[in-house]
Amino acid sequence: MAEIKNNITEIKIPxxxxxxxxGYFVFWILLFSILAWAYTGADIRFIELFKYSNNILILMSGFFPPNFYDWQNYLSEMVVTIQxxxxxxFLAVVFSVPFGLLSSKNVTPEWLRQPVRRLMDIFRSVNEMIFALLFVASVGLGPFAGVLAxxxxxxxxxxxxFSEAVEAIDPHPMEGIKATGATHVEEIIYGVIPQVMPLWISYSLYRFEANVRSATVIGMVGAGGIGLILWDAVRSFEYSSASAMLIIIIITVILLDLLSAKLRELFT
Amino acid sequence: MEQNNSILEINNINKTYKNSRALSEVSFFVEKGEMVGLIGSSGSGKSTLLRLISGLIKSDKSGSYIKVFQTFIQKNGTINSGIRKIRAKIGFVFQKFNLVERMSVIKNVLVGALSRMPFWRSWLQIFTRSEKILAMEALQRVNIDKYALQRSGTLSGGQQQRAAIARALVQKAEIILADEPIASLDPEASRKVMKILSKINREDNTTVIISLHQVEYALDYCKRIIALKEGKIIFDGAPEELTVEMLHSIYGSEFNETGTCDEGYECINISRKKKTAIKNIKKDLTEVKAYI
Known part of the structure; x- marks a missing residue:
């Protein structure tokens, strides 16, 4: 017994x-101060959420039962949304190939890469909803504005x-191609593209899934598809029709997600 | 040495990486059809030298130049703007093979033909029948033609290295630079690769410059040895002129016959390896002498 005791006292906890x-405490203090700072601005009212929960229930009950009377119309609008x-x-993937390569450190010189990257930053930081509003104003109401957005x-x-995938490639094959006297474009076609292809396909399919979801929303600002009629239904208090549309959207999105996940498995 | 017949001229080349000198005042000539072995311990500047010859890196600005086929590859640290045309005639074989693993073996080999193709055909990856035949012939020579349509990543290391040599053959390279081509291979695959390189050297009269970490291979396959130490040429001559004392100075304290050294176990291990190397060299030398 005594020996065991001795052993315990000898163990030092680092x-x-x-x-x-x-640093650990500063992190938590900072986190809570940020939450407190944003509390009033974000108008957080959890108590009222409970107090008026009845209203929400009444609103929700309007959604049931869903009204599938006009289902053919909903389905054809859903198809438009997918289209x-x-x-x-498709357009984004086609243009992302050159723009992705032009924003990659290992294939594009600094002076060209920086402006291309900043342009891509702008495209990415503005929500598709806002682009949809702009394009509805410029090319008119309808699906084409949605496509452009x-x-x-x-x-x-x-x-x-795409550029992150390019920057993560193994540089050796590119060097091997360069050493045969190939041009820079040939280095990219033969040395880079085969390496990034699986990732590029996977990213593109993932973005397609996300775009089907986004396409349902941008319809609300007049850019066509099921979002447009969903917004109309909500505004005219036809909650049971809206609920039918939502069910169609949810089922479609789930099916497409599953399909795209299966496809992506093939490439990774 | 008659300067005008040289296929490769290296004159007073220096190369500095940040603060460390990789090569200093390196000069030598190589004639057409030579098979040169570059030896030296790691960090002695072998790779740097080969990369400089192919114009993949620049030398220091010190009145130096490298000429291949009587044309400047680089001069005073400026690479010839027409480097691609010259490089097309220089095959480069790398330690890590540098193939595109997801591409088929034959396409990897066809890359060697790109510099002769019009750009639209190369960009659309359209190869003619004669180009494909050339590639298949090259694959037959290195004996991996049956894997032509497999992804190169599925091949063994030795096979991949042979595919890389086939790429140089399709280039119709007049010089093949091989940077530690057998460092990642097992002994049997190493022998095969060395045999193929020396066969190409003999049959096509292709100049081969090959850097090797293992002295045995250099002695077995090369008719001329250039030894580098800390960026300087300390030996340039036939393998039979290479003495054990010379090898001591090439590999420094690493090359220790007594098999003991102050730096501990790892060092002893290294010197054991080197001891077998010495034995091999002695054996080779007696063989060479017997042969002569």
Missing amino acids: RRNILATI IAVWGT LFIHTLGTLAKL
């Missing part, structure tokens, strides 16, 4: 660095993802 401990996403994503925003996102 002490955490004092700076790390201070918007298909073209928006998705295209520009997705281009910003995909170009960044």
Whole structure:
């Protein structure tokens, strides 16, 4: 027994660095101060959420039962929404190839890369909803405005993802191709593209999923598809029709997500 | 040495990386059809030298130049703007093979033909029948033609290195620079690769410059040895002129016959390896002498 006791006293628990401990507390203090600072601005009223929960229940009950009377119309608008996403994503993928390469450190010189990157930052930081508003104003109401909105925003996102894939490649094969006397473009076609292809396909499919979801929303500002009629239904208090549309949207999105996940598995 | 017949001329090359000198005042000539072994311990400047010859890196600005086929590759630290055309005739074989693993073996080899193709065909990846035949012939020579349509990443290391040599063959390279081509391979695969390189050297009269960490291979396959130490040439001559004393100075304290050294276990291990190397060299030398 005595020996065991001795062993225990000899074990030293390593002490955490004092700076790390201070940093730990500073982190939590900072986090709580930020939350407190944002509390009033964000108009947080949890109590009222409970007090008026009845209203929410009444509103919700309007959604049931869903009214599928006009289902053919909903379905055809859902198809339009998917078609918007298909073209928006397609255009974005096509343009992301050059713009992605132009924003990659290992293939593009600094003077060209920086402006291209900043342009992509702008495309990415503005929400597709806002682009949709702009394009509705310029090319008129309808799906084409939605396609353009998705295209520009997705281009910003995909170009960044594509360039990250390019920057992560193994540089050795590129050097091997360069050493045969190939041009820089040939280095990219033969040395870079085969390496990034699986990731690029995977990112593109993922963005397509996201774009189907976004396409339902941008319809609300007049950019076509099911979002447009959903917004009309909500504004005219036809909650049971809106609920039918929501069910169609949810099922479609789930099915497409599953399909795209299966496809992505093939490429990784 | 008759300067005008040289296929490669290196004159007074210096190369400095940040603060450390990789090469200093390196000069030598190589004639057409030579098989040169570059030896030296790691960090002696072998890779740097080969990369300089291919114009993949620049030398220091010190009145130096490198000429291949009587044309400047680089002069005073400025690379010739027409480097691509010259490089097309220089095959480069790397330690890590530098193939595109997700591309088929034949396409990797066809890359060697890119410099002769019009850009639209190369960008659209359209190869003619004769280019494909050339690639298949090259693959047959290195004996991996049956894997032509497989992804190169699925091949073994030795096979990948042979594919890289086939790429140089499709280039119709007149010089092949090989940077530690067998450092990542097992002994059997190493022998195969060395045999192929020396066969190409003999049959096509292609100049081969090959850097090797293992002295045995250099002695077995090269008719001329250039030894580098700390960026300087300390030996340039036939393998039979290479003495054990010379090897001592090439590999420094690493090359220790007594097998003991102050720096501990790892060092002893290294010197054991070197001891077997010495034995091999002695054996080779007696063989060479017997042969002569």
